[in-house]
Amino acid sequence: MNARLRVIAPAFALMAGLSLAACSGAKTPTSTPTTVPAAPTTVAASTFNPPATTAPSGQTSDSALDQQIQGVSNSLNQVNGDLANADKAAANGG
Amino acid sequence: MMAGLVVMMAAPATAQPTTTIDPVARTAAEAAITMRLADLNARVTLVNQTPSIGASDRSALLSELNSTISGLQALNTTITNETSVTAFRTEAGDILSTYRVYALVLPQVHLVRASDEMTAVVIPAFQQLETDLQSRITAEQQQGKNVAVTTAAMTDLANQITAMQTDTSGVSATLLGFTPAQWNADHTIVSGPRHMLGSAFSAAGQALKDVRAVRAVLS
Numbered sequence: 001m002n003a004r005l006r007v008i009a010p011a012f013a014l015m016a017g018l019s020l021a022a023c024s025g026a027k028t029p030t031s032t033p034t035t036v037p038a039a040p041t042t043v044a045a046s047t048f049n050p051p052a053t054t055a056p057s058g059q060t061s062d063s064a065l066d067q068q069i070q071g072v073s074n075s076l077n078q079v080n081g082d083l084a085n086a087d088k089a090a091a092n093g094g
Numbered sequence: 095m096m097a098g099l100v101v102m103m104a105a106p107a108t109a110q111p112t113t114t115i116d117p118v119a120r121t122a123a124e125a126a127i128t129m130r131l132a133d134l135n136a137r138v139t140l141v142n143q144t145p146s147i148g149a150s151d152r153s154a155l156l157s158e159l160n161s162t163i164s165g166l167q168a169l170n171t172t173i174t175n176e177t178s179v180t181a182f183r184t185e186a187g188d189i190l191s192t193y194r195v196y197a198l199v200l201p202q203v204h205l206v207r208a209s210d211e212m213t214a215v216v217i218p219a220f221q222q223l224e225t226d227l228q229s230r231i232t233a234e235q236q237q238g239k240n241v242a243v244t245t246a247a248m249t250d251l252a253n254q255i256t257a258m259q260t261d262t263s264g265v266s267a268t269l270l271g272f273t274p275a276q277w278n279a280d281h282t283i284v285s286g287p288r289h290m291l292g293s294a295f296s297a298a299g300q301a302l303k304d305v306r307a308v309r310a311v312l313s
Contacts, residue, residue, distance in 0.1 A: 059226075059233050060226040060230060065223070065230070065309055068219060068223050069302070069305055069306065072215075072302065072305075075146075075216045076216060076295070076302065079208045079216065079295055080295065082204040083204070086204035087288075089133075089201050094189070094194070094195065094197060
């Protein structure tokens, strides 16, 4: 179900429920709600999991692997910089 | 700066004995100390801001840096107030021979930092990647995918991790054990640990290629 359907579905369900109740001769509730609950304007972030990068259950996702690779690459850049700085200082002498 | 220090330390054989210190030489000596103090203080900040440096290595590095800083500050005061030409020449030479800021101390800082980054961050990260990639390979294999192409890279990844562990083992401790006196006796003492870390870095580069090759196969 896409995000838009998630947003409007509860409102339709509520309206459908009210219509069915009216057509079936159901007893009118003694306390009719005067307002319809506002439909949510946002959908919880957890519903936006990117399916394309989700690995099989229990596995590290593609995006997590890529983050790990980027992290180790960054660390190696630091190591390379330190090796170069050590050489540069030594070349300066004294 | 090095040339200036050498000139003021070496009296020409034919020169007449001087009774006063050349103000240019004194200024050069003071500038040489100022430059070293700035570089040392920058390394104190660097060490304090590097989380991968182990606690004992951090303590040892800061101890060395701070003792070098306090020693050079005292020497600077001595040189500024010195009246003896002979004593001044000795003190100017001490800037180099007693402290070895560029030849030894700064390389120690950067090489220990590199070594600790390898052992505390890089190697564990590759080990985690090895585990995670193998898990993904197994899962995709169970789904019928042909993952045979990953075998060689995974084998090499394991070998490179072993090489990194071997090349970094004990390197920080070795580096931290060096003193200016040892460097004065043997100018090549840093070369061994430097070579080991270069090898570890090369192994890490190959391991990264292996990881990327396997990652490219996984969907």
